[in-house]
Structures are given as structure tokens and as C-alpha cells.
Amino acid sequence: xxxxxxxxxxxxxxxxxxxxxxxxxxxxxxxxxxxxxxxxxxxxxxxxxxxxxxxxxxxxxxxxxxxxxxxxxxxxxxxxxxxxxxxxxxxxxxxxxxxxxxxxxxxxxxxxxxxxxxxxxxxxxxxxxxxxxxxxxxxxxxxxxxxxxxxxxxxxxxxxxxxxxxxxxxxxxxxxxxxxxxxxxxxxxxxxxxxxxxxxxxxxxxxxxxxxxxxxxxxxxxxxxxxxxxxxxxxxxxxxxxxxxxxxxxxxxxxxxxxxxxxxxxxxxxxxxxxxxxxxxxxxxxxxxxxxxxxxxx
Numbered sequence: 001x002x003x004x005x006x007x008x009x010x011x012x013x014x015x016x017x018x019x020x021x022x023x024x025x026x027x028x029x030x031x032x033x034x035x036x037x038x039x040x041x042x043x044x045x046x047x048x049x050x051x052x053x054x055x056x057x058x059x060x061x062x063x064x065x066x067x068x069x070x071x072x073x074x075x076x077x078x079x080x081x082x083x084x085x086x087x088x089x090x091x092x093x094x095x096x097x098x099x100x101x102x103x104x105x106x107x108x109x110x111x112x113x114x115x116x117x118x119x120x121x122x123x124x125x126x127x128x129x130x131x132x133x134x135x136x137x138x139x140x141x142x143x144x145x146x147x148x149x150x151x152x153x154x155x156x157x158x159x160x161x162x163x164x165x166x167x168x169x170x171x172x173x174x175x176x177x178x179x180x181x182x183x184x185x186x187x188x189x190x191x192x193x194x195x196x197x198x199x200x201x202x203x204x205x206x207x208x209x210x211x212x213x214x215x216x217x218x219x220x221x222x223x224x225x226x227x228x229x230x231x232x233x234x235x236x237x238x239x240x241x242x243x244x245x246x247x248x249x250x251x252x253x254x255x256x257x258x259x260x261x262x263x264x265x266x267x268x269x270x271x272x273x274x275x276x277x278x279x280x281x282x283x284x285x286x287x288x289x290x291x292x293x294x295x296x297x298x
Contacts, residue, residue, distance in 0.1 A: 004210045011050060011214025017238050018157060019058050019180055019222020025051060025157070028238065029211060031107055031245040042204075045194035048088070048150070050208045051187035054215030059181035061223035067177025075138035076145075076160065076182045081189035083146030088193025090150075104249035106148075111242030118235025119275055119282075133164065150190040156183050176226050236279045240272030 010032050018025030033043035062068050133141065141163055149156035157179055164175040247268060251261050
């Protein structure tokens with residue numbers, strides 16, 4: 001019972017982050033399930049099965065708050081679904097003990113990318129003049145993000161969201177809502193691939209149900225928070241969290257000298273806290289500059 005409450009909290013926390021950032025549900029949930037020593041394919045299958053419900057709830061919430069570009073959703077879901085299905089079948093046929101450290105390494109790199117993206121590259125949301133991604137650009141983006149999402153248990157948001165944010169034509173709020181809403185189709189396709197390859201018997205329905213319940217409660221809250229919480233701060237926090245969780249598997253697999261483990265953990269946590277403080281300072285500086293600009297204009 002205690003584990004179910006923990007999983008429900010994981011689902012709530014992951015969906016809260018995902019709904020506000022357009023990323024991190026799969027990465028966060030998969031990272032924590034791997035920490036429970038769950039096989040990568042089973043962990044990813046459980047996450048994607050729970051995402052079928054949580055992404056539906058998230059999509060409805062984002063649509064309600066006007067956070068979705070429906071044209072962009074339809075451009076992403078077909079190539080994304082194909083990539084997710086192929087990725088799920090690919091992961092399911094790999095031995096769990098062999099692939100686990102590589103999946104953790106992939107998730108760690110995604111966490112690092114999230115930190116870099118939101119610490120140095122993120123720009124405040126604003127309406128832009130040019131058009132969003134074309135159909136030709138959407139196909140490779142959707143396929144690659146969908147494949148990465150299924151093989152790593154997360155990747156749709158960390159790949160799709162920054163790419164869309166780097167393009168003109170959509171506000172950050174619309175990007176987050178669009179990515180979250182389109183993720184429903186990716187979750188369905190990935191789940192179909194996992195079930196086809198693994199079978200229904202490998203799914204722990206209590207775990208999936210706990211993740212679903214937590215995510216459903218978080219979805220409308222996250223859709224509202226996307227308007228008020230600084231996304232760059234949340235991005236740095238989540239990226240560091242993902243790195244800390246996944247470094248455990250990597251250290252246990254490839255660094256046999258355990259006396260170095262505390263030093264590595266300490267260094268990573270120090271860097272993470274430094275990045276959070278830098279992000280807070282940067283946000284306050286930008287906010288102060290905006291206030292001064294408004295006063296001068298008046």
C-alpha cells in the first residue's frame with residue numbers, strides 16, 4: 001500500500017511538471033520506476049499506459065484554458081505515433097539488465113539538456129510573427145521524439161517542446177499545451193507496441209492505476225500553473241532531479257570504486273543548487289527590468 005501512495009505521488013508530481021513545462025512526465029516517472037529496480041521495458045510500458053489517461057486529462061485541461069494550437073497537434077501526432085510504436089517494439093526485444101544503464105544514460109542526457117535549455121537558451125514567451133513548423137519539418141521531429149519517448153520512457157516533451165519554442169509563430173504557453181495534447185496519441189501508440197511485444201501479463205495494473213490517479217489530479221492544476229510559474233525555474237529543477245535519480249544506475253554499473261560515489265553525488269547536487277540559484281536570480285533580474293521598462297514608458 002505504501003508503494004501505491006508513492007507511485008500516486010510520482011504520477012501527480014510528474015504530471016504537474018509535464019503540464020507546466022510540456023515535458024518530463026515520462027522521464028520523471030521512468031527514472032523513479034527504474035530506481036525501484038523495475039525492468040526498463042516494463043517501466044516504460046507502465047508509464048505509457050498511465051499516460052493514455054493522464055495525457056487525455058491534460059489535453060482537455062489545456063484546451064479549456066486555450067493553450068493548444070490544434071493545427072500543430074495534427075501535424076505531430078501521425079509521425080510521432082509511428083515513431084513511438086517502432087520504439088516500443090525495439091525496446092521490448094532488448095534484455096532488461098543490459099539496456100537499463102543505457103536507458104538511464106539517455107535519461108540523464110535528457111535531464112542535462114533540459115537544464116541547459118531552460119538555464120541558458122529559454123526566452124520569455126511572446127507572440128511571434130512567422131509561421132510555426134511546416135509539415136516537412138514536423139514529420140522528422142514527430143518521429144524522432146516519438147521513438148525517443150518509447151525507448152527512454154520519456155523524450156516527447158524534452159525534444160518537441162524546445163524545438164517548437166525555438167521556432168517563431170507560437171507562444172510558450174501554446175507550445176506546452178500543444179505538446180501535452182499531442183502526447184495522448186504517442187502514449188496510445190507506444191502502449192500498443194509494448195502490449196503487442198510484452199503482453200498484458202507484464203503490466204502491474206495497481207502501479208498503473210496509482211500513476212493514473214496522481215496524474216489526473218495534477219492535470220488541471222498544471223494547465224493553470226503554466227500561466228503563472230516561471231518555466232525556466234521549473235525546467236532547471238526537473239532537469240537536475242532527473243540527473244540525480246539516473247546517476248545511481250550509471251555509477252553502480254560503470255564506476256566500481258564506490259568510494260567515489262558520494263563525491264560525485266555531492267558535486268552534482270552542488271551544481272544543481274547553483275543552477276537553481278542562478279535561474280532564480282536571472283528571473284528576478286528580468287522581472288525587475290520589465291517593471292522598470294513599464295515605469296519609464298508610463
